[in-house]
Amino acid sequence: MTKIMVDKISKTLDGLYTLADISLTVGENEIVVVLGPSGCGKSTLLNIISGLITPDSGTIKIDGADYTGKTARVSYMQQKDLLLDSRSILDNVTIPLLLKGMTKNKAQAYARSHFTDFGLVGFEHYYPRQLSGGMRQRAALLRTYLFASDIMLLDEPFAALDAITRRKMHLWLLKLHKHYQSSILFVTHDIEEALLLADRVYILSSRPAVIRRELQLDQTAAFTPDMKMDLLAILEEESNDHF
């Protein structure tokens, strides 16, 4: 079943033709990665799907219903963790539950039940600035998950982490995805990350972004060096104008 359907989205942002006729789908319990060069409009695409900005043309359908320009349906995690300095980790991750009208006690109990899986046990009452980068991202991911667990948009969530922590987070995310049923749309400009996480990859061109290629990945098969070279060639070609 199709969870997200992006249908012929175009957008001109601040006079820049950014997205040209983008169509893609995310199926149930699927991890779809959108891979593209820096500045190609990946974040704009997520902003449109989340409802923060309205496309010039095209529609966003979620579970078959029109959600073009409507917020508060899917959860959206940006590059920065955006945790509030003023609140403890527990109080940060419960914000979406409180916004939905859950009582504080219920929200805290529900959030606490996820702390083990998200590797945050023992840090409930720490402030964000007391945590490491990896933990902050996991806390942000938990907040994202608690807002809407069925569909999550992740915008380069691990880009700011060091290589080792990033790899740990990848494995952790895959493990987590096995027993949490979520449809994830993951945006990145890192090929390794895309190949590691995705069930399916869309490769975007540079601005104005169009879909250059769609790639179905079989998680059990190894990626041939040829495949990687192919992808690298596309990305490199598309990045040329930005050097």
Next chain:
Amino acid sequence: MKRSTNIGYNLLPGSSLLLVLVIWEAAVRINDIPLWLLPAPSRVISTIVEIWPLLVYHSTTTLLETAYGFLLSIILALLIGFLLDYVSILKQAVNPVLVISQTIPLIVLAVLMPLWFGWGMLPKILIVMLVCFFPITINLMKGLDSSDSDQLSLFRSMGAGRWETFKIVKFPAALPAFFSGLKISATYSIMAAVISEWVGAQRGLGYFMTIQQKSFAIDKVLAAVIVICVLSLLLVKLADVIEYVLVPWNRRTLTDSNN
């Protein structure tokens, strides 16, 4: 290494102050400067002890005026800050008025206020307010503007309303700046009350100083000055303590992550 610098930091301010006092004391004694011109620090201290009840009597008035003025300026700053954040177009209209209010020479207002509001406490409270509300308001406004725009759009994407976003994101983020403003105001607040008392009052440290100054009791004037300094420092310390309690996430003692 760290230990020795810590000791240095603790001793340096005290020792420099002590050095100034020693030089002052020595200069007065060696040159035999008359009491009505410049008393030695030792004399000022013995005067404080001698006239203590008088100092307490006048301090209570000054402190009361300061407290009223200070509290009212906090309330005024919060009102202006919230209003300008809510109706952002007002910011351009109100900002020049705020700045101009600070360019009026304080002493002129202190002279004119009693004509308009009498010789009681009111004109003093108004002067304290005029001095105090500006740093608090400006810092609060800066703090409210400091929120990350991505943070705000995250809350928008979660369907949070304007008031919820203000309560959860903007106001807490503004608190550290608000307290910086509060501490600046605290240093000036007592001085503002004293200036307005100097111009005309029946009680208060400013009034006391004018009387003593006219009879060349410089030791008593300086005794009052020391009381003013101490009270101002205590007020700043009080703001520090309140910040420590209300803004626990910004405490310097919190260990930062070392990633």
